[in-house]
Amino acid sequence: MNNQNHIIPCNVVKNYNYFRVVVVMVPLPAQGHLNQLLHLSQLLSTFDIPIHFVGTATHNRQAQLRRVHNGQTNHPIEFHDFDIPPFPCPPPNPAATHKFPSHLIPSFTAAAVHLHRPLLAFLQALSSKVKRLVVIHDSLMSSAIQGVDSLPNTETYSFHTVSAFAIALHSLERKGFVYGRNDGEMTTIYEEYFPKELNVVSMEECFPTEFLELIRTQFRQLPKMGAGKIYNTCKVIEGQFLDVIKRVEPEFRHWALGPFNPVKISSSMQSCSSHSCMAWLDQQEPRSVIYVSFGTTTAMKDQQIKEIAIGLARSDQKFIWVLRDADNGDVFNTSEIRKSKLPEGYDHLIGDRGLVIRDWAPQVEILSHWATGGFMTHCGWNSCMESMTTGVPVAAWPMHSDQPRNTVLMTMVLRVGVVLEEWRQELVTAHAVEEVVRKLMVSEEGAEVRRNAERLGNIVRQSVEDDGESRREFEAFVAHISR
Numbered sequence: 131m132n133n134q135n136h137i138i139p140c141n142v143v144k145n146y147n148y149f150r151v152v153v154v155m156v157p158l159p160a161q162g163h164l165n166q167l168l169h170l171s172q173l174l175s176t177f178d179i180p181i182h183f184v185g186t187a188t189h190n191r192q193a194q195l196r197r198v199h200n201g202q203t204n205h206p207i208e209f210h211d212f213d214i215p216p217f218p219c220p221p222p223n224p225a226a227t228h229k230f231p232s233h234l235i236p237s238f239t240a241a242a243v244h245l246h247r248p249l250l251a252f253l254q255a256l257s258s259k260v261k262r263l264v265v266i267h268d269s270l271m272s273s274a275i276q277g278v279d280s281l282p283n284t285e286t287y288s289f290h291t292v293s294a295f296a297i298a299l300h301s302l303e304r305k306g307f308v309y310g311r312n313d314g315e316m317t318t319i320y321e322e323y324f325p326k327e328l329n330v331v332s333m334e335e336c337f338p339t340e341f342l343e344l345i346r347t348q349f350r351q352l353p354k355m356g357a358g359k360i361y362n363t364c365k366v367i368e369g370q371f372l373d374v375i376k377r378v379e380p381e382f383r384h385w386a387l388g389p390f391n392p393v394k395i396s397s398s399m400q401s402c403s404s405h406s407c408m409a410w411l412d413q414q415e416p417r418s419v420i421y422v423s424f425g426t427t428t429a430m431k432d433q434q435i436k437e438i439a440i441g442l443a444r445s446d447q448k449f450i451w452v453l454r455d456a457d458n459g460d461v462f463n464t465s466e467i468r469k470s471k472l473p474e475g476y477d478h479l480i481g482d483r484g485l486v487i488r489d490w491a492p493q494v495e496i497l498s499h500w501a502t503g504g505f506m507t508h509c510g511w512n513s514c515m516e517s518m519t520t521g522v523p524v525a526a527w528p529m530h531s532d533q534p535r536n537t538v539l540m541t542m543v544l545r546v547g548v549v550l551e552e553w554r555q556e557l558v559t560a561h562a563v564e565e566v567v568r569k570l571m572v573s574e575e576g577a578e579v580r581r582n583a584e585r586l587g588n589i590v591r592q593s594v595e596d597d598g599e600s601r602r603e604f605e606a607f608v609a610h611i612s613r
């Protein structure tokens with residue numbers, strides 16, 4: 131592993147003149163964001179492009195520890211740990227009225243603001259040693275890359291971590307649709323692609339005010355000369371919403387380079403495949419297990435956890451349930467991690483029918499396993515892409531951010547999932563959990579969304595094969611930055 135623990139002094143940056151292009155990744159330090167840019171790094175590195183991945187020591191370590199290797203021979207990715215002043219890392223608050231992980235905001239702000247100086251020094255040194263320097267930065271890390279677009283040989287691309295569906299809506303909203311300043315064309319686009327019956331949730335419901343402010347601040351600082359925008363999606367999944375984005379923002383070049391996550395699990399994958407849940411899955415019937423996980427930003431009250439436990443037990447279906455608290459700003463600071471209690475006698479009640487995982491689960495491998503037949507998910511965009519590429523239908527229980535909008539995409543537009551009807555309520559009952567599990571796993575409606583999900587999974591996997599549509603878009607991007 132090429133992990134450099136200190137800022138690279140400018141005079142020791144290697145000379146990269148041999149390569150046509152060098153790429154620097156600037157992620158937001160949240161798992162769902164780190165993960166996507168690391169996967170993109172792996173994909174680009176297979177084209178023999180040197181990749182530098184920058185961040186704080188703790189977030190680089192987090193990204194590497196939880197990394198899913200794509201099994202291909204890579205040009206090694208170089209990690210650069212930049213020092214920033216200590217930042218607050220409060221624990222998640224399961225009792226908060228808004229389910230958004232506001233406890234992570236101090237780490238986001240600290241990274242966006244304090245990485246700026248060391249990053250700029252690093253990029254200045256690098257730009258003089260390369261033919262072309264490409265900086266791919268999270269759209270919420272614009273503060274960190276201020277001034278970068280004026281460096282010689284350098285171009286910046288903003289990376290937007292959510293679905294094209296959510297981005298298209300957001301673009302329309304930013305252009306004033308929602309605030310009544312829309313012109314006729316925007317209204318026509320909105321009504322055509324987002325009809326009333328989709329019942330799309332407002333931004334205000336998805337995010338708390340303080341995070342909306344952070345989004346606005348970072349978007350205001352997006353480089354004026356940005357060379358383009360990158361998305362972890364593809365035409366075969368979201369072609370129509372990518373078209374909307376292009377119509378609403380014709381001033382930018384848009385690249386749909388997804389799926390970023392590995393689509394085939396090969397024996398050379400080195401992640402957590404030794405996890406005991408994989409041996410348990412091997413013992414189960416095909417498509418008989420529902421995988422239950424709410425990502426890395428969901429904190430639930432004890433009462434909610436109890437309702438899920440009972441609902442899963444009563445559903446009479448096999449399950450793997452990842453029961454972990456939300457990450458905090460430094461995942462290696464484990465002193466305040468809450469370990470939720472299950473109802474007394476729960477292990478005995480479920481016997482060999484279910485597994486409760488409290489450590490890091492090998493999600494991509496679980497979803498790729500033939501015994502997995504459903505996924506109860508909060509619809510974080512990584513989880514959506516992973517379920518779609520593996521062809522696993524979802525039971526959607528969105529919590530915050532883009533998740534309610536992704537839920538509409540998954541269940542009403544693509545029809546690869548069912549929705550947990552009670553998701554807006556303060557407490558989701560065991561009965562609702564039991565019902566949605568049964569609906570997905572053993573009803574006719576569940577069988578139909580499974581067929582849709584499997585069909586879509588096949589289409590997506592084919593699209594990344596040689597000469598497939600997604601593969602061609604990726605190669606076009608590589609050719610563009612290597613021109």
Ligand code: UDP
Binds near residue numbers: 161165425426491512
């Ligand atoms: N993940 C995992 N194991 C876990 C929990 C999460 O591999 O125990 C991965 C999951 O595969 C996904 C990411 O963490 O790639 C979570 O991202 P997502 O966008 O789905 O949700 P977020 O955590 O950002 O809310």
